[in-house]
Amino acid sequence: MNKPNMFDAKKRNGHKPVYYDYENIDYDFGLGKKYFVRTYGCQMNEHDSERIKGLLRRCGYSESDSYESADIVILNTCAIRENAHDKVFGFLGALKSLKRKKSDLIIGLCGCMAQEESVVDSILSKYKFVDFVCGTHNIDKIPSIINEVIKSNKMQVEVLSYEGDVYEGIPVIRDSKYSAWVDIIYGCDKFCTYCIVPYTRGTQRSRKYEEIVKEVKELVKLGYKEVTLLGQNVNAYGKDLYDNYNLANLLNDVADTGIERVRFVTSHPWDFTDEMIEVIAGRDNVMPYIHLPVQSGSNKILKLMNRRYTKEEYLTLYNKLRNSVKNASITTDIIVGFPGETEEDFNETLELVNECKFDGAFTFAFSPRENTPASYLKETVSEDEKLDRLHRLNALVNKYSNEANKRLEGTVVKCLVTGESEKDDSKVCGYTENMKLVNIVADKSAIGKIIDVKITSAKSFSLDGEYIKTHELVNN
Ligand code: SF4
Incomplete structure (x- = not known):
């Protein structure tokens, strides 16, 4: 045992x-x-x-x-x-x-x-x-x-407690025939104080880029349209293996395989470089969607969380991304009720949301995880107060995601159709380049294809649209 x-x-x-x-x-x-x-x-x-x-x-x-x-x-x-x-x-x-x-x-x-x-x-x-x-x-x-x-x-x-190895060649049965997950880095060394991942997933370990590129080339041959490069912190890719090869190089190499869409998730603001922003902005098949967790708008709480950036540094990066990447959609993660969070700290989070107007956010009430540093901090926010803050935050987040979606009404966007719509089986569904879910009036034969869709109406969490034409592959 x-x-x-x-x-x-x-x-x-x-x-x-x-x-x-x-x-x-x-x-x-x-x-x-x-x-x-x-x-x-x-x-x-x-x-x-x-x-x-x-x-x-x-x-x-x-x-x-x-x-x-x-x-x-x-x-x-x-x-x-x-x-x-x-x-x-x-x-x-x-x-x-x-x-x-x-x-x-x-x-x-x-x-x-x-x-x-x-x-x-x-x-x-x-x-x-x-x-x-x-x-x-x-x-x-x-x-x-x-x-x-x-x-x-x-x-x-x-169950092994040590940091584990990098495995290649494990057989995979993929859930989708069009969009594939590709691991690029395992584990995490950031040790945010609330997070259990560095303990459950071990140290940061990158896969060799040759293996990743080979996997994506095979996916292209199999007809996959999209890959999502995965890691707890993809922006740290390569740091443990190479002196001069990072996520920017990898995005370029993966984009060169001819895959139609490249995504990556999740990013830590600390490791985001200008070089990476240039590649995201410059390559047509690197999708303009960035999930950039902020967690709090209060510098005091960010420090207690060991997030390694200030609100000001986050905003500088956020604005750089907004100004450089055309039609980018930026989403975030936010935790409310972290030990020590006062109403004033929480208001700073609301202010940051007002400033960033995120396309969406995953929001959570703090719950301590076993043996993490935050689990030893005295909880100062009652469960009722956490829920109240969560409701207020969600109302604001939903307002901005609704506004971002409304701006798309009447426009034509490219969607990768991934299957039948869960809401209405007479429709299909798919994702825009900037990761918005669209329920589309279209023939089922559109499944697996990238099509042009006219957005007819917008909600907070999805869009409705109509098929216009099948998108011709551009040379990236
Ligand atoms: S929150 Fe993300 S960056 Fe921080 S320790 Fe957990 S996995 Fe790593």
């Missing part, structure tokens, strides 16, 4: 990339059986789930459309907020009843929650029906862990 340890998880020792040879998987215990993977949290987790599915397929499993009819259920979890925990433990409750009826059902818990000591202790004491726990650093071991579960009929806990 390998249990996680948060003290070890904080250590930073450097790493050597390990190249994973998936051809060596020779298990077939999944033949004729089905898997169900439920994902919680961010895009990195969604992409990890695509790899978990790829590994399960290699063992013979096929996908089930419901957990009730699956032979193996894997929860790929998120530790970033308390409510993500509650959802996972709620789902484990439902799986407990299912396991009573299906004793050979295999239940696995993976992802960031698996890296938390308290979660693993709970699983060991109260959720003994779980068959295995596997952390974020060793998802490549899932086939051998399942094999051990089948052989021993005992719970397996395989």
Whole structure:
């Protein structure tokens, strides 16, 4: 058994990339059986789930459309907020009843929650029906862990607390045929005081750029239109590997593959350089969408959060992006109710939102995460006050996203059509270059294509539009 340890998880020792040879998987215990993977949290987790599915397929499993009819259920979890925990433990409750009826059902818990000591202790004491726990650093071991579960009929806990390796070649079953996630950097070394990611995902480790470019070239050959380069802090890309190669170089190289759209997420303001802004502004196929978390408008709170920038520095970067990148859409993350946040500090956040007029924001009430520095700070904002601040903030954020969307009414925008509209199955849906969701009156044959759409009406969270024409590929 390998249990996680948060003290070890904080250590930073450097790493050597390990190249994973998936051809060596020779298990077939999944033949004729089905898997169900439920994902919680961010895009990195969604992409990890695509790899978990790829590994399960290699063992013979096929996908089930419901957990009730699956032979193996894997929860790929998120530790970033308390409510993500509650959802996972709620789902484990439902799986407990299912396991009573299906004793050979295999239940696995993976992802960031698996890296938390308290979660693993709970699983060991109260959720003994779980068959295995596997952390974020060793998802490549899932086939051998399942094999051990089948052989021993005992719970397996395989969670590594050290920083992990860089894996190449893990098989992937992608959820979309048009838009693909591509990891470029794992982990994070910023240690924002509220954040558990540096402990659950380990040290910052970049993939070699040759591997990333090779993956994107393969995606182009497969007909993918869009890639999103992923990392907890993509702007730190390359710092751990190269002296003279960074996100700006990588964006250029990925844009050169001929992929029609390149996105990247998430950016930390600290690592954003002028060179990166030039590439985003200068390349037609690097999309003008930047997610730039600010977290607070108060310098006092930014310092307590260890965000490494002041409100003024954030605004300088924000304005540089607005002035350089044509039609950019900029979104952010904001936390309210951080320990020590007064009404005055919160008003500074509202002022910053008034100044930036973000296209959108993910807003959260602070909840302490296990063993992070902020979890040792005295909570000074009541839950009621946090909710009240969240409501006031959301009202302002929604006003500006509505205004940004309204400005698009009557214009023609390019959309990558990703599927049927969830709201109305007679329509399709897709995303504009600057990442706005559009429900479109168009034939289903538009799915997978980049089309011109006339925006007919705007709401706070989406747009409505009509098909105009299929967009001809431009030479980037
Ligand atoms: S930069 Fe992002 S992932 Fe890294 S510690 Fe800060 S909030 Fe967490």
